[in-house]
Amino acid sequence: MAVAEQENPLLEGLELRRTPEPCALVIFGASGDLTKRKLMPALYSLALRRLLPERFGVVGVARSAESNEEFVARMEGAVREFGRDEFHQDVWDSLAGGMRYVSTDFADDEGENLVAASLRELDEERGTEGNRLNYLAVPPDAIATLVQEIGERRGSGSWSRLIVEKPFGRDLASARALNEQIGEHFDEREVFRIDHYLGKETVQNTLALRFANGIFEPIWNRQFVDHVQITVGESIGIEGRAAFYEQAGAIRDIFQNHLLQLVAITAMEPPIDFTADSVRNEKVKVLRALHTPGPKNVVRGQYGRGFVEGEDVPGYREEDGIASDSMTETYFAAKLYVDNWRWADTPFYVRTGKRLPRRETEIAIQFKRAPHPPFQETSADALRPNVLLVHVQPDEGVSLAIGAKVPGQGMTIRNVNMDFLYGGSFRTGLPEAYERLILDAMLGDATLFTRIDEVEEQWSLVDTIIAGWQRDRQSFPNYPAGTWGPASSDDLLHRDGRSWRRH
């Protein structure tokens, strides 16, 4: 065999990094908060760790009038302010050298010509070879037009991919319509629907916890698990996103995507491998198996005036841009059932809300109680059930609540937590979700992105729940800011003899 045809023997053992092919990242909506707070710091962190391709460039596209230099300077400020790493001027200079900014209306042909010219320039100067990763950080109504513009201009002999921010549509019909429009120019494997929760280390660690440890999977089922509680709590309000939030509400903003993805990851069967389709096949089976909750098993809420972290905060209807009679929910809770062999009759209580006492996302697996305490001084009721708690944010980690003897003569049992904090055992600095997701999209790995059938199942469930609300007018506001939601949310669990975890 000729040498050139032989496999390179020098590569063995080199632990080849996952380095993407040369490409240009085009950020549509580059003047927005996402670019400043998340995308640019993520790119910097990737550059610092030398995970970006050597031949790489960024084109920022937005309506705001800004020169190249102003854009680069603003992004440098953003990296310094929001980045997780120490700022190194040489790393930034190298990244900024391939940075361009185009001020244009998205639907403007002339503007698109300018974008195309910038990209050609990057191909020539930085060797990005015509490969494009198009990040659509734009409002949902701008996506279709953009996709058409990008699609019509995509070249041959190179790749072009789309990253689409959530929400993908606002109901099943619009999601399908949007997908059809995208499908005219892009294949499913070229579309990366982002749900940044999936990029979080702890969410991925939930898969590791379940499928890399022999002790959990045998008890991860209806026989041993009493119920599951998933909380996505936010202490902030709507942060100036009134127009978006009035259209979305908690159910579309969080439940449809983050919460249902957490349910899917908690309940899914073991995939045969960790490839995109294997993982997503298992997740979508869970979403299909979700039993639509009836009106009694759904709670809506809207916050009124109250106190969060000592601050007097206005009610939702008092926020700028919100109608004084708004019926948008800022809190949503539901009891869900996964109708399959593993989880039949095991409730999954989920909740999300704004202006809750603290920012906290966690998955709590509550196991059944020990059947009989052999200790005279301890009644069966006093024995607390074991809880496996997966902290998704802010402190990523896992803890297991177990009963332990209080030191002394008697046999008093108390619950103690065994904690595994990510920041404690692996102090390598957790990558931000966007670092992982941008890199994966450059590599064409869609494992941590949502596939269209998942999105459709999620919307299908949401549409059915919302349809029930048309006949049921709530009295809002029904919880003060700084509390854990309306009383009816507690009733949801009390009816079953359970309660939300105490925080």
Added chain:
Amino acid sequence: MSVRGIELELGRLRRASAAAGSSNLRTSVMTHLAWVPQEWLDAARETLAGLAERHPSRTILLVPDPDAEDGIDAEVSLQCFVAEGGAGSVCSEVIELQLRGRRSAVPASVVVPLLISDLPVFLRWRGRPAFGEEPFGQLVATVDRLVVDSEEWADPASAYVQLAGFFERVAVSDIAWARALEWRRALAGLWPGIAEAGQLHVTGPRADALLLAGWLRSRLDVDLGLVHTDAGVVEAVKVDGEEVARPRVASVTPSDLLSTELDRFSRDSIYEAAVEAVSSLGFERGRRSV
């Protein structure tokens, strides 16, 4: 101090630290032994200072002093770091043992009772290992991985011969090997043009030059000659007179390098083959260094 005394002192420190206010997590991912002759002590402490935060562990520094009167002196401390998110602190235990007189000849008997059960044990041996001597043999038999830095050795070629004799007994990491990773990547990028290379010229530390040459010989199965020009770091590499494009090498601290090695668990067969190629083929004799 006795082993029991060390354990008691650690317990006391943990309680005192917890009583000071924050909730402290005792987290360990390994036991990290370091054999540190006196002349390496400052460098070792500096490396450990940058390491404990990344690898919470029980670190046991063994400082031999064979000429002193028999005995063991122990210093025990907790190194606590604020956990990410600010929820309490994470604490690592550091035990520094001065092994005086005959105690320095039997380090395993001191160390074994202090190992954390079921966790991997790494041994960082500072300087050239005393291959044929009792302490080295004892500790190698106790640990899962030996970490050396062959750049610390005055005569790496002869030491590699002896090191190769331990490959069946313990997995070995060499920080010099890790340091040259980007140069290996750069050389790998020359395939297939490099397939029949005849001469390698390395301007850099002796150990790096030998390892790169040994690696190419073992992987390419060619009779490669080595020309070596001494320098503090690898500055240039030429293959058959052609300069290899200098790779982008991120600046890394000794702590970074050691930290990476502490994440490895399996044997590195490519490194072992490179060392064996150095030791069996004898570059020193094959080519004169310039």
